[in-house]
Each structure stands twice: as C-alpha cells, then as structure tokens.
Amino acid sequence: MNLQTAQMVLQIATLLYFISMSGYILFLFNQKKIYQKIAFCFISTAVAFHFISMMIYTIATQHVPIQNLSQSLSLAAFFLGCMFLFFQYKFDLKILGVFASILLFAIMVIVLIMPEAPVEKNIVLKGFWLYSHIVLVFTGEASLALACGAGILYLLQEKGIKTKRPGFFYKRLPSLDFLDNVGYTCLTTGFALLTIGLVTGFIYAKVIWGRFWNWDPKELFSVGTWLVYAALLHLRLYSGWRGRKSAIMTIIGFFIIIFTFIGVNMLLGGYHQTFTK
Amino acid sequence: MSKIILIGINHKTAPVELREKLSFSSEETIAAFELLKQDNDIKESLIFSTCNRTEILYIPRTGEQVDKIIEFISRHKKIDISEFKSALYVYKEDEAILHLFKVASSLDSMVVGEPQILGQVKQAYRTAVENNASGVLLNRLMHKTFNIAKKVRKETGIGDNAVSISYAAIELAKKIFSDLSQKSVMLLGAGEMAELAVEHLLSNNVKQIIVANRTFKKAVNLAAKFNGQAVKFEEREDALKDVDIIISSTGATDYVLTETQVKQAMKKRHHNTLFFIDIAVPRDIDPKINTISNAYVYDIDDLKNIVESNIEQRGKETVKAERYIEEAVVKFRKWMENLAIVPTIKALNDKMSSIVDIECKKTLLNLKHLSQEDMEAIKRMTQAIASRTIHDPILFLRNTGDHRDDSLYLNVTRQLFNIDLPEEE
Numbered sequence: 285m286n287l288q289t290a291q292m293v294l295q296i297a298t299l300l301y302f303i304s305m306s307g308y309i310l311f312l313f314n315q316k317k318i319y320q321k322i323a324f325c326f327i328s329t330a331v332a333f334h335f336i337s338m339m340i341y342t343i344a345t346q347h348v349p350i351q352n353l354s355q356s357l358s359l360a361a362f363f364l365g366c367m368f369l370f371f372q373y374k375f376d377l378k379i380l381g382v383f384a385s386i387l388l389f390a391i392m393v394i395v396l397i398m399p400e401a402p403v404e405k406n407i408v409l410k411g412f413w414l415y416s417h418i419v420l421v422f423t424g425e426a427s428l429a430l431a432c433g434a435g436i437l438y439l440l441q442e443k444g445i446k447t448k449r450p451g452f453f454y455k456r457l458p459s460l461d462f463l464d465n466v467g468y469t470c471l472t473t474g475f476a477l478l479t480i481g482l483v484t485g486f487i488y489a490k491v492i493w494g495r496f497w498n499w500d501p502k503e504l505f506s507v508g509t510w511l512v513y514a515a516l517l518h519l520r521l522y523s524g525w526r527g528r529k530s531a532i533m534t535i536i537g538f539f540i541i542i543f544t545f546i547g548v549n550m551l552l553g554g555y556h557q558t559f560t561k
Numbered sequence: 562m563s564k565i566i567l568i569g570i571n572h573k574t575a576p577v578e579l580r581e582k583l584s585f586s587s588e589e590t591i592a593a594f595e596l597l598k599q600d601n602d603i604k605e606s607l608i609f610s611t612c613n614r615t616e617i618l619y620i621p622r623t624g625e626q627v628d629k630i631i632e633f634i635s636r637h638k639k640i641d642i643s644e645f646k647s648a649l650y651v652y653k654e655d656e657a658i659l660h661l662f663k664v665a666s667s668l669d670s671m672v673v674g675e676p677q678i679l680g681q682v683k684q685a686y687r688t689a690v691e692n693n694a695s696g697v698l699l700n701r702l703m704h705k706t707f708n709i710a711k712k713v714r715k716e717t718g719i720g721d722n723a724v725s726i727s728y729a730a731i732e733l734a735k736k737i738f739s740d741l742s743q744k745s746v747m748l749l750g751a752g753e754m755a756e757l758a759v760e761h762l763l764s765n766n767v768k769q770i771i772v773a774n775r776t777f778k779k780a781v782n783l784a785a786k787f788n789g790q791a792v793k794f795e796e797r798e799d800a801l802k803d804v805d806i807i808i809s810s811t812g813a814t815d816y817v818l819t820e821t822q823v824k825q826a827m828k829k830r831h832h833n834t835l836f837f838i839d840i841a842v843p844r845d846i847d848p849k850i851n852t853i854s855n856a857y858v859y860d861i862d863d864l865k866n867i868v869e870s871n872i873e874q875r876g877k878e879t880v881k882a883e884r885y886i887e888e889a890v891v892k893f894r895k896w897m898e899n900l901a902i903v904p905t906i907k908a909l910n911d912k913m914s915s916i917v918d919i920e921c922k923k924t925l926l927n928l929k930h931l932s933q934e935d936m937e938a939i940k941r942m943t944q945a946i947a948s949r950t951i952h953d954p955i956l957f958l959r960n961t962g963d964h965r966d967d968s969l970y971l972n973v974t975r976q977l978f979n980i981d982l983p984e985e986e
Contacts, residue, residue: 445736446851448863454736460834462739524832527855 286344293337294358298392300330305385312382312456320378327385331365338362350418353546354398360422360545361391367426375466379457383433413488420481425541427474428513432538434467435531442528464527467534468520475513482506505544512537563604563698563897567657568630568649569616572671575648577612582640585610587688593637594692600633602626605696607703609664609685611678613671618661620698627651658702658893662886665710667719674719674875679710702893709889716885717878726864727758729871730838731765733864734806737836737857745769747804749797749818749845750811751779758808758840759787771804773797775811801826801835808838809845820849823856838864905971906955908980913947 307323310316338359341349349355368384371377441457444450457463485506486496497503516533519525525533570583585593590608597606597619603626606619617630631649635642652660663669665682686703689695695703714720738744746767748755751774759770770789774780777793784791792800801807801823811817823835832855839846839860851858921943925936958970974980 441736445733445857448859448866450733450736450867457736459735459739460737465739524828526832527834529854 287341290337290340290344293333293340294392295396297330297333297337298389298396300326300333301385301389301392304330304381305389308382308385312379315456320381323381323385324372324378327365327381327388328369330388331362331369334358334362334365348415348418352400354395354400356545357391357398358395359418360425361388361395363419363422364388364391364426364429367423367430371427371430371466371470375462375469377434377458377462377466379437380430380433380466383436384430387429387433411488411491413484413491417481417484417488420477420484422481424474424477424479424481425545427470427477428534428541429538431467431470431474431534434463434470435534438463438467438531439528439535442531460527464530467531468526471513471517471534475510475517478510478513482510502544502548505540505548509537509540509544512540563620564625565618565620565654565657565698565702566625566627566630567616567618567652567660568627568634569609569614570645570648570650571614571616571669574650575645579645579648580612580615583610583615583634583638583645584612585615585638589637590685590688591692593633594689594694596633596637598692598694600629602629605699606694607685607689607699609682611681614664614669616664618657618699620696625653655890655894658890659886661702661706662709662889663883665706666713666882666886667710668713668879668882668886672725673879676714676720679707679714682710683707698897701896705889705893709886712889713882713885717882719875719878719882726840726861726868729864729867730758730808730859731762733857733859733867734762734836734838735765737834738805742766743768744805745771745803746806746808747771747773747797747800748783749773749794749807749809750841751776751783752810752812755808755810755840756783756786758810758838762806762808767806769804771800773800798822798826802829805834806836806838807846808840810841811845812841813845814843816847817845818850819847820853823847823850824853827853827856840864902958902971905974905980906958909951909955909974909978910948912978912980913951914944917943917947 304323304326307319307326311319311323338349348359350359364384365388368381368388372381437453437457438460440453441460441463444454445460485503489498490496512533516525516530516537519533520530570580572580575583585608590610593608594606597603602622602624604620604622606617609616609618617634619626619630631642631646634640634645660669665679667674667676667678670678682703686695689699734741734744741762742765744767746759746762746769748759748770751772762770770784770787772780772784772787772789772791773794773796774783774791775794777791780791780794783789797817801818807818809817818837827835835856837846837850837856837858839858842861844860846858846860848858848860850856921940925931925939928936931939954974958974
C-alpha cells in the first residue's frame, strides 16, 4: 500500500471513466439501451476505483488527499461521480451520463497530467469541521454541476422545439418539464449542501483562526456564488424564472463555481491556496 | 412438399365497404377454423382480420386449393365471389412469406410503422393455436414472423416518427410536458378537427378538457362527449391560467388569442409552460406568442413540416427493413427445404448404398475365383437388400398419415440413421 499503488488505481479509474464516456456517447448517437447500461456499470466501477485510490492514499500518508490542486480536483471529480450515481438512481435520466462522464473524464485527465505540487504537512487541515466542510461543499458543487448539465440539455431541447426544427436531440432527450424538474432538484440539493458547507467552513475558521470571517478572497467569492444561486432560486419561486432563464442561470452559476474553485486561488491567493498549488 | 399460400384483401386493394363485408370477428374466425379443420384438403390455417385487411394464410394438403378458399370466404361471409374476386391477392410460397413478414413489420400498413399491427398478428395466431388450426409449419412461420417484426422495430427507425398531424402534435406535447395525465387541455372551437385531436389526447389520459366555443351549445355538447367542461368563448383568456395545452380550430378571421393576453396569463400561471396547437386556417393564435418564454406555438404548417420530414426519414428506414425481411424469407425457405422429406430420403438412400458398396467391395476383393457375372449378381443382390430394407421407412416418411407431425418423424429418422443435414442457423 503506497502512493504508487494509489496512482495506479487512479489511472485505472480514469480509464474506466473514459470507457464509460465512450459508452454514453455511443448511446447518444444510436440510442441502444445496452450501451447506456454498460456505460453506467463502468462509471459505477470507476467511482469505486476512485474511492479505493483515495483510501490507499489516505492510509499511506495519514491525511486526506486535498493537499494540492490535483488532489482537490480529483476529490471534486469523485464527489461528482457519487452525486451523478445518486441522481441517476433518483431520476433515471440516462442522457445526463453523457454530460457527467465527459466532465469526469476531462477532470481526471487534468488531474493526471498536472504536475503534483509537493505536499507539505499541514496540521491545520484536520478535524471534523474541516471534513464536513469539504464533503458538503464538494457534494454541493457536484450537484450544481449536474444542474448545469441538466440546464444544457434543457437548452438543447428547448431550442429545437422553439424554433420548430426538432433535430438530433429531439428524440434523444426527455421532455422539457422533466429536464427542468431534474435541474431544479439538483439545484435545490446543491444549494442546501453548499449552504451547510459554508456554515461549517465558518465554524472551522472560528475554531482555527478564532474568527468566522477572514476577508479571504475565496470566502468572498464563495458567498458571492451562494448569493447568485440564492437569487436564482428566489426568482424561480417568486418571479416565475423557470425553464430557459433558469437553465441559463444554472450554467452561468456553474462557471462562477469553477472560477471560485480554481481561479480565485490562482489569481488572488488567500489561505485556501494550499489546495490549489 | 407443403405449400404456403396467402389470400387476402387490404386497404390498397379494397375500399372500406368491401373490407367491412369481408372482415372476420373473433367468433366468426373460430367458426371458420372449425370448418377448415374438417376440410381434408387444408392442413393448417390462420385467419387475420383487422379494419385494414382480411387475410387467410393456409397450407393445403394437396394442390393449391385457392378456389376452394375463395368459395369458402364467399360462403362464410355470404357475399358473391364476383363482388370481391378482383380485390383479392393470392401469394404463394416465398411471396406469401414475404407478405406476411411485411404485414407484421408494419410495412404494409396504411400508416407505415404503426405499432399495433404486431399485436394483432399475435392475437390472430393465438386464436389459431387455441383452435388447433395451425401446425408445425405455421407455428414455425409465425414465430419467425414475430422475430423479424421485432427486429425491424428495434433496429430500424420505422416506428420512431409521427406521420400524422395529430400524432405529431401529441409527440410534441410529450416532449414539452413529462406527464400528460397531469395536464389540462382547452379546445377553442368545437369543430371536427378539434374532436379528432382530442380523441388522440384522450388515449393519453389528460387531466381535464375544457371546451370554449362561440356557440355555447356546441361547446356543451362536445364537452359532454368527452366528459369535459364547457366555458363561454369570452372566458377563454381567464381559462388560460388553468390549462396547459390549447388546441384551436375556430373559423375566426382574426387571432382569438393575442400576445398581450398570453403575456398577462403567463404571470397568473407563474410562467408554467403553455403549448398552443393551432390547426385553424386562417390562424387563431398570434404567432408572436411563440416568442414569450415557456410558450410554444405550432400552427398547421409547422406540424405538416414535421410530418413531412418524418415521412422522408421513414422512407429511408423502410429500405433497411425490407432488406432484413428479404434475408429472413431466404432463411425460412432454407429451413423449409431442410424440413422437407426429399433430402432426408435422399440422404438415407445415399447412406445405405454407400455402406453396401463399401462392404461389397471388401468382400469381393477376397473372392477372386468368382466370375465377372457372379460379382455383378452379388452386387445387385446387396443393393436390393439395402433398398428393400429402407423401403418401408421411406414409404412411412412419404405419408405419415393425417394427424402426425412430419417434422418429428423426419427428425427421428435423421437421428436413427445418423444422417446429417445442414441445419439452418
């Protein structure tokens, strides 16, 4: 059980993600259920391997793999995989796998080719509040990523119907209502997780640094992201921002998340920086 | 060898009045089977009757018996032969198999690719089986038919596309709303077109139907027919907040719903999706409504366009389906030839004479003192023993009797004598 094993298992997981992605793309084109089933099996196995890889790493080094950007991305991908499996189970929206598997494979490729920053022992990165902060924020962001996926599918389907040219996606995608519903559930789930995740982050900050709020750039952007989603939910509930507008907003929201996740640390620094070297 | 013959009429050869006269109800079918079973000239039969076709598929014991079946139809349906003879088609052998495959795969249907036909063929076969009208050959043929029909449905896009206006509209509604049974429909205008569209929708179990018409009485009548609710025509704007699908077919010269009206209604219904199907000419629904978010307007031309592109697509898929079917016919033909008695008898003969030949040669090799004539005589004798030995079995195979299963005895014979004929598949 060492780091090399962990890396190898991670590579296997990436390969499985790739096979799964190919399966989903085949499914998108010729709509044979068997491809979707195979792809789904592969993505489940990939998530399992991914988990094993992280476990091996944790046992070998005695800390969780969130010490640099590569590891954080890998963890984000893992939670995305988990959330996808969960929503797939809940909604059986097979075509969402196309989005999820492509995104997963893309992240994993970045993880594997990215030069690993040396890991410094950081005593701060431990404790219950930190772990719950990480799990909640990552699962929340994974849900919001899937909401973005559902939003993209919605826009594709909506465009065909609105312009009266039902094309490639018309047969392949489910109804607008259903896609909107899936997007909404992903959105509310993600928002709830993110909210609690942020709160645990504040508590953690209080425990470690003695203050809830440190004017860290990541804190600012995270709260900003949270406000964007809060606004979206509010508009949806009280001003009828459903369907197309809501789908566009979830896509924009997800880009803000990506920026908050990576961009802020690279460009603006702050104490979240350690994960993103 | 048994022949497969199919006699029938369909929507291409006969008008509906004639098809009605010749259609067999399920009771009539059962009665017909009873008569056909008593007929010694007919070995197996199957009657297939829907609103678009009546077909009799049978296997004669001797000859072709076409006239007999036509006469039978005439007698059974009490209709003069001259009335329907010209509309009949008679397919034999491969043609009959091809036709049957096409019918079950919905290539011969009025609406190509419609999904009901396979179920109807299955039902007809079930009736035939229950009444012991079908036998080995038809059983096998029908199973192959179901296989090919399933293959065509699964591997070609023949059933994918809506090729009628009302069907295309329903398909669209299903792509907009996930569950039509939770949605309400409003009819604007109580014309025939509206009625037709609603009949389609009702088969999808919509939640509620509201009818608005300028002549209120007509609205009430139509609403009563569909168990719906009638409202005054002036109330249509109000009703927008409660319905999801609007089917409009009034004779009005102006738009009966304008952009402003719908915009207002959208607020009241919290921007939940609205789908307008405008089948009126001139149009009833302002096309600008389509620009409002979560509102979709399809007029008759839009729907026609979809249908046309679907028909084009379906044409391409038909070519593919026909290829599958032709392959299946060839395979079935091979199976039949294989099943037939002649090759078995030939193989049996060959086997016996080759055994005799080998043994004879072996023996004669050691009997050098015999004259040429003697050798010939011994050869003749051994050949005669061989052919006498299998004479009775062959006779039995040629005529296995009335109620016996040919293929069973053929199989037994092949196994007993260890004869290998190339099996299909």
